[in-house]
Amino acid sequence: xxxxxxxxxxxxxxxxVKRARKLAEPFCVTNGDKFRLKDADPGDTLHFKQDxxxxxxxxxxxxxxxxxxxxxxxxxxxxxxxxxxxxxxxxAGKDGAIKHVMSGINPQGCNVxxxxxxxxxxxxxDYLWRCMKVLPNRGHIGIFNRSYYEETxxxxxxxxxxxxxxxxxxxxxxxxxxxxxxxIRAFERYLGNNGVxxxxxxxxxSKKEQKNRFMERIENPEKNWKFSSSDAKERKHxxxxxxxxxxxxQNTATKDAxxxxxxxxxxxxxxxxxxxxxxxxLDSLGLEYPKVDDEKLGELAAAKEMLLGKISSAxxxxxx
Numbered sequence: 638x639x640x641x642x643x644x645x646x647x648x649x650x651x652x653x654v655k656r657a658r659k660l661a662e663p664f665c666v667t668n669g670d671k672f673r674l675k676d677a678d679p680g681d682t683l684h685f686k687q688d689x690x691x692x693x694x695x696x697x698x699x700x701x702x703x704x705x706x707x708x709x710x711x712x713x714x715x716x717x718x719x720x721x722x723x724x725x726x727x728x729a730g731k732d733g734a735i736k737h738v739m740s741g742i743n744p745q746g747c748n749v750x751x752x753x754x755x756x757x758x759x760x761x762x763d764y765l766w767r768c769m770k771v772l773p774n775r776g777h778i779g780i781f782n783r784s785y786y787e788e789t790x791x792x793x794x795x796x797x798x799x800x801x802x803x804x805x806x807x808x809x810x811x812x813x814x815x816x817x818x819x820x821i822r823a824f825e826r827y828l829g830n831n832g833v834x835x836x837x838x839x840x841x842x843s844k845k846e847q848k849n850r851f852m853e854r855i856e857n858p859e860k861n862w863k864f865s866s867s868d869a870k871e872r873k874h875x876x877x878x879x880x881x882x883x884x885x886x887q888n889t890a891t892k893d894a895x896x897x898x899x900x901x902x903x904x905x906x907x908x909x910x911x912x913x914x915x916x917x918x919l920d921s922l923g924l925e926y927p928k929v930d931d932e933k934l935g936e937l938a939a940a941k942e943m944l945l946g947k948i949s950s951a952x953x954x955x956x957x
Contacts, residue, residue, distance in 0.1 A: 653703050654920045660913035666896045669887035679843040681900040693905045700912035705741035710924040712746040715776040717922050718833045722781045725840035727868040728850040729901045738912045751782040764788045789817055789885045794877045818888035825894040835894040836918045840901040844875055
């Protein structure tokens with residue numbers, strides 16, 4: 638059972654944040670120049686043992702409690718917005734990570750948007766449009782389950798999708814991916830300059846583990862609904878996708894909008910790392926509850942006196 642933060646000292650909270658930073662840091666990419674996807678092990682669990690699920694559950698529970706308190710301060714402060722972007726191959730565990738890590742978050746201050754194939758309305762606009770219109774408000778956490786990065790991933794692997802985007806022919810050049818990388822970096826810099834903190838997660842699952850999860854979805858009646866034949870077909874393009882992910886991370890990882898390349902072969906570890914990265918991100922904002930001025934303090938004191946006065950009158954009336 639999670640330990641409620643109300644019972645945890647400030648020193649303990651600082652210790653938890655420090656521990657979160659230590660967990661998340663090995664998987665953070667802020668400069669893509671030297672990043673190579675082959676160096677990222679999908680089965681990595683750091684100092685956790687493969688069968689150490691109980692300890693990971695405790696760590697995740699503590700993280701969920703801490704996230705709950707941090708979100709409350711984010712909402713009350715009403716200055717920053719937080720955008721969390723999740724990208725991955727099918728069956729990597731995006732839905733599960735979002736569900737478990739954000740389970741303690743107040744729904745009033747959090748919105749999740751899943752981006753599938755673009756609609757006809759989406760295709761009548763630029764590729765950033767459908768994401769821009771659902772960016773989080775100040776004080777809120779926005780979660781994108783897939784995002785505008787599909788434009789440098791699935792569209793790059795399937796360039797025929799460009800034909801449906803109604804782009805003028807002269808704009809589809811050999812430099813189109815570099816153009817999109819540049820546009821995305823500029824867009825994310827713009828958001829950062831306007832108080833939107835961005836953290837991006839690539840859940841790095843191995844081809845072998847993806848196959849195991851597909852087989853489970855096929856063989857388990859309760860998970861049949863999760864499987865689509867198109868998922869298996871996309872495996873034929875695995876190498877192309879890995880190249881696209883590597884190129885995307887190399888070109889869009891920045892200090893202010895980093896990528897976290899999270900090992901995804903062990904779901905329990907994936908969730909701990911994602912929670913740790915979000916905790917570290919929120920901690921960087923210097924969150925605190927708003928301090929009220931003297932006028933507001935006076936209003937609170939007057940309200941307290943009025944309430945106490947009414948309570949006292951009610952007691953006297955009952956006693957009489």
